[in-house]
Amino acid sequence: MNVTRREFVQITGATAAGLAVSGLGFGLSPVKSHAQMLKTKYGKETTTVCCYCAVGCGAIVHTSKKGDGRLLNIEGDPDHVINRGALCAKGASLLQLCENQNRLLEPMYRAPYSHEWKQVSWEWSYEQIAKRVKETRDASFQHKNEKGQIVNRTMGIASVGSAAMDNEECWVYQAMVRALGLVYVEHQARI
């Protein structure tokens, strides 16, 4: 019997919990199938690709449709042709990357010579950063280099990052820093 994972979940969902599922080659314990039903009943299902190494393993993400709307579970996607449901230790812990009390949740600011962080707003951060970018860029902008060639760049700002961003984010990021005139633009691929 050839079934995809989704069909499998539908079949097991339709069958009473605890019933051995004939024709699939194995049975499900009552607890496991109950958990499956919780995920499908109360969870929104999306797919993702693991954010660690570059094998590109697929995973299924279940997010609660109720309450806090947070993750219920992340597991390997059996329909993904590369990993076929398998994940390594990191991939299997993906949920803990997201639902993690150590995450940074607010913009923070450290003033010169200060010993501490201060929580700030996004709006204030953008204003302050934009102001510094402009001041630095305007003061350091070179229209021409020492040889008199047109270079239209700033040597006062450097950037590193990031292979941790999506393709679309990488593209807009490089467009931004290049439009600002940065030439020191580097990231993980160089190290």
Add this chain to the structure above:
Amino acid sequence: MTNHWIDIVNSDCILIMGSNAASNHPISFKYVTEAQRRGATLISVDPRYTQSSSKADIYAPLRSGTDIAFLGGMVKYIMDNKLYNEVYAANYTNACFLVSKEFKFKDGLFSGYSTLPEGHVKGKYDKSQWAFQMDENGVPKKDLTLKDSHCVFQLLKKHYSRYSTKIVSKITGTPEDLLEKVYKAYSATGATGKAGTSMYAMGWTQHTVGVQNIRCMAIIQLLLGNMGVAGGGINALRGESNVQGSTDHALLWHIWPGYLKTPRASNDSLASYLKKWTPKSNDPLSANWWQNTPKYMVSLLKSYFGDNAVLANDFGYNWMPKVDDDKDYSWMTLFDEMFKGAFKGFFAWGQNPACSSSNANKVRRAMANVDWMVNVNIFDNETGSFWHGPGMNPSTIKTEVFMLPCCVSVEKEGSIINSGRWMQWRYAGPKTLGNCKSDGDIILELMDKIKELYHEGGAFPEPIMNLKWDYMTDGLYDPHKVAKEINGYFQRDVTINNKLYKKGTLVPSFAFLQDDGSTSSANWLYCNSYTEKGNMSARKGTQDAPNNIGLYPEFAWTWPVNRRIIYNRASVDLSGQPWDKEHWVIKWDGSKWLGDVPDGGWPPMQNADGTPNPKSRYPFIMHKHGYAQIFGPSLNDGPFPEHYEPLECPVEANYMNPKQKMSPVAPVYGTEADPHSYREGVCDPRYPIVGTTYRVVEHWQTGLMTRPQPWLLELQPQVFVEMSEELAQLKGIDNGERVMVSTPRGTLECTAIVTKRFKPFKIGNNIVHEVGVPWHFGWRWPENGSEDSANLLTPPTGDANTRIPETKAFMCNVSKK
């Protein structure tokens, strides 16, 4: 990867060297072990007996930094025993090209070397002495019999004739019988229908000779006819989920999206840029694909500046910044400049250089020299918090830090591209936690704010004000809008091959891009990824292609144009029939190609009756001359890979080249924060042990995304130094004891792990010990601050071509705490 993960299963022999895939790319082993089950041989070559080694049929140890000696010995073995695929080598590689009679190699140097008075690099080559001989039409002269003494094949044979197993063993520490065993097993893939593959990672790149490590393997693959075939290729196992994409989209100083060259100061107009960087071939059989550079460049400028980019203003070409000709702006130079106080502002976006950079102490000190830093990350980290890190006094550090919280991947939508070039779309599960935002939102909102300020004027506002920046929907970053821009649009109604393409529709593929401003494409390589047929990267089709080799052409999307195995026109003989009939990639049915998307649709090199077909093109279409480069005349450090010692090494001389110890053209940085133990003739007795760095499965990169997680931290809680039982006994160190590892750059406290996985090497007449430290740690997590980065130890030097730091081979000492 020229091939992809699933394709490993088609291999007859897998060489894992310069990587430890079982630990660091665990799911790849699904295909490695399945290949073994079908009869493939797995070879692991590594200084340490790794998890990959434990599954291998043959394990061979080698001292870190000696891969070219090891592989050079294999080139000699292949040549001596005539194990190459001669038809392939003669017709698809530049083995048949004749090289300038001025080309020589003597005393460890290629011809054309001269020293430089200043800078990070001691000397450079005049590459004109490595040029190919040209005929009267400006086409390289060839000798298809491969007998001419100046042809690449004969020069190669001569060059590697010096790499006997005896001298290789003396350098690498690998026993001679093991060398022969590896050479024999791998070279067997030169037989018609057999395929060998190479799985490498940072174990090859992070050396002063990193590019040449990989080139040496590429030479082996070309001799054996292993490029373009199923189960073959040169496969870089990339370490970050989207480092392929971030490279394709050019977050590097030297390239623009799609591997276009960054404009130089001397390229003062679009015309002069295109003249300089558009290669020309006079050979009608060479596809010379980069002749399309003008189409790709103009389409990119149209994406940058939209309607503001017009012919009259060179499509905005001069609004973008230019780098000085012949200057370097790469990672180590960037932090060297920062250390010297060159920058006021610094973005550390989704990256943790305080732990990831070689000689990380220098980087941490350098960050105190900028006025402001923007640090975007999921967690507080050693970079953003450098000002209260070990040895830092916040009262003396002026740097303002803006630390902005970005969301995790499952909280946003967008695509990433894996090591096998499979572009895959991800969806948002939960909403962003707390006040986090996606990187995309942060980038768009920040630039909006900057644009707002430039409304009131400022230095050269044109690029900022003219930048096309309409990627939001309902006030939020819209990844689909960017993905479509990356693919590209028709900018006006265009008729191509009698078919009308309407303005505003998506370009079907890069073959349709134009150099007159009628098309946009933010990255030509991705043109075909998001078309009028939809988002190709979101596809989930699980049907394999008719050749049944695991291509899965309807699952996700690969660049270029959904080709799964690149250089696949070399997988067939001159008449278009596959070398491997069972695992064929493409084949010619008399009128068209079947199987994978071919590397260009031209017919085979020969007609059915054996006559040459003038409508064909050579298979290596990205090279100007159409041939794969066994001889690489554009590299900084020589057209053939040559063994040089790392900057820091345990031998008094390079046994292969007694007069040239390290690469003569590799950069070495020289501030007071860059000490090293390099000595000509003698080794620094304070640092007698070879050191290397590596990764473990439970953590990732600097550990910033894994150390704050309780399960993973519990599995691997501490930085450790792994050493042999022999070394531990010599030093009186017990397993589990905390010890100090030191280099001229820094000292790191580690837990000693004494194993049988490291064994002392016999190098020349000496016993040399090697130790390894995983580089996943940092002081911010775990929160007690007890651990730190292995990169406090690593050296101030890097590859002669790319300047990737040499973090895989250095000298250190280990002592009791």
